[in-house]
Amino acid sequence: MTPWQAPIVVQPPAPEGGRHVTVRGRAVGLAHSDQDLTELLRRAGLGTADLTLDDPHLVEWRGAGPHVWHGAGSAGPPTRHDIP
Template identity: 80%
Template sequence: MTRWQTPIVVHPPAPEGGRHVTVRGQAAGLAHDDADLTELLRRAGLGEADVTLDDPHLVEWRGAGPHVWHIHGSDEETTRRDIP
């Protein structure tokens, strides 16, 4: 029996900022905010009506919580692009 996996995985924040995204096991790209993530999902064939970013059955956020795009507490100054 194979283990069930969420179709979208948002990987831990990268040291340089952003998070790598995989869709159905295929690399989709690097997102720096929710808008980037939505665009990567659109390019992968998933429309806004198909995906709710906070749905744990569809999106697995690894290494940091949802909508966190940078490593906090690093030596480099980082900003969160998802906060106006």
């Protein structure tokens, strides 16, 4: 039996800022904010009406707590949020 894992995983903050996101093991993009994350999840086919980013059964935040988008030493938020 494999251990249970949240369907959404937000990786630790990248050195350049932002966090890589996977949904059910598939990479869906790099988010720089809660708004970016919500948009990535929408594009991955997840409805956001019932989605709570703080629900540990749905979202696993790795390496830093929820809503932390920049690692130590990062210059801060980028000026643009490009999501393909």
